Amino acid sequence: MKPANWLRWESMLAAVLIVEFVVFSSISPYFLSVDTLSDATFNFTERAIVALPLALLIIAGEIDISVAAIIALASVAMGLASAEGVGTAGIAATGLGTGLIAGCINGALVTVGRVPSIVATIGTMTLFRGAAYAVLGDRVLKDYPESFAAFGQGYLAGPISIELALFAVFALSFGVFLHRTRWGRIIFAIGANPVASRFAGVAVNHYRFALFALTGLFSGLAAVLLTSRLGSTRPSIAQGWELEIISMVILGGVSVWGGKGSIPGVVLAALVFGLVTFGLGLMNIPGIVMSIFIGTLLILVVAVPALLNRSKVNR
């Protein structure tokens, strides 16, 4: 695939983003205020933070559907730590650590256990979410220290929330990592052809393991932010987020067959996604109707290039 094609994909996303701005600002006079837009970012930052490492993982030809379950497990771990009287830093570390360990379990299953990643993560998704339910049952953990609220509710400067700042920093780092470093090139190579990469001397399984661990760690980070923002933990926290996060990545132009994709695309997709959610919320359209929209978008995104290819082949 020539880079020009992907450039076009990203310009399409940018166009959609502009249309969204125009439509929503004409519908609601409150839309184009700094406060509103700042609020709107909370609709996607947590998910988008997980979408970044997941994009790398999907580019490398793997997938992780357990991300939302990891968020739930990490949130429960933080709730328990908090109940034991651990301080704010300790709670955050518990969340990150739980995510990292969960990611390593996924990585080990795929590399050492040689289980296909979709099956492995369906299993761990059930396991992690199941563990969250097993530990918590129908209880709610909500006694978090006051200072813990800063992660998800705090602002860095003016209208820029800590969540948004974190996302911006990570988006930049992931973009540079994927598109400007040797490791990034290797990730593309693994996704395009793992066997050839292995023969070219790439320690493919080390990369796979590291990417799963990274995705786990960032799910842990998302758990810290989400739990801090909500101030409570239920085992059903982040239910269904795997769909939304994977949709974000695929909407961003990352190929599910591996080997293709870009971080700017994923970032744009996250913005499009966040604005749609927020805009439809402004128009009082319930979330479940949103899911029709997301599902259709997800299929269209993969169907349109397939249709174009088909007409090319037939010609």
Place this chain on the structure above:
Amino acid sequence: MSSTRRDLAFAALTLALFLAVTFAFPGFATPRNLAGLLDDTAILIMLALGQMLVILVRGIDLSIAANLALCGMIAAVFDRAWPGAGVVPVLAITLVSGAVLGAFNGLLVWKLRLPPIVVTLGTMSIYRGAIYLLSKGAWVNENEMTRGFLAFPRHEFQGLTLLSWLAIMVAAVFMIALRRSRAARDLYAAGGNPEAANYSGIDAGRMQFIAYTICGAIAGVCGYLWVARFAVAYTDIALGFELSVIAACLIGGVAIAGGVGSAVGVVLGCLFIGIIRSSLPLVGISAFWQMFINGVVILVAVLLSARQRDFKRAILEARA
């Protein structure tokens, strides 16, 4: 290890689990309790058999529970609008609408060669959203359903409910058809090696389409059965049930890479889950542990089957 030997080994394991539970809790193996177990597992068995067809041809249907829920809502709304119509039209409508929803998945996978996981992830949320549009977010409660609508799956015959008999019939048809019919052998061939199947005159894509359609039809009818059995229809029924269904397939020895799996294995997988579920309260473990235990069982099952393969095929790998 051949499929038959795996089934035998797993049957022995399931039997051992059953005997262990019975030994510890003699009250477990009463005919009444076992009939209840079968009734509880019946819908899972039918769905898992449908899902197995899809996985056999290298697909996966994540939309199966959303399809069930949508068809369940269609059945409930139909019954409310035409209370005198009886059960037969309800069955026909859910069968057809389920098949259409499944065929939609199948068409996208067959004609556009889209990745099954993305297609069904997408239709999963579309179908869920459609329930909301159809019901406007409201519940259809027991008092809005006709007596015949509610009674159909509960009707008892020879000590078993009609729901259980349906599951037994579907399982029997699958066991015979998958072994004896030519279409089923084509299905295995298309899943085992699509390219070789194409060379021998089997359209692998068409096989996928057929598998999705049958799976959808089963999910549709199960939608009615689910709604009638639990006497309520709302947007979130069977939410996340697709994972239990896939779990039952994986536990039952269906290989996600396609081409490997048997109806006996899948039924055993469902019964295995059913026995664990119904023995948890006896052992004094909260029902909240069910999901965790499922996770452990899935992982053990897939790790064991991965050990037996000398190569790994990623689900996301492009088809030839």
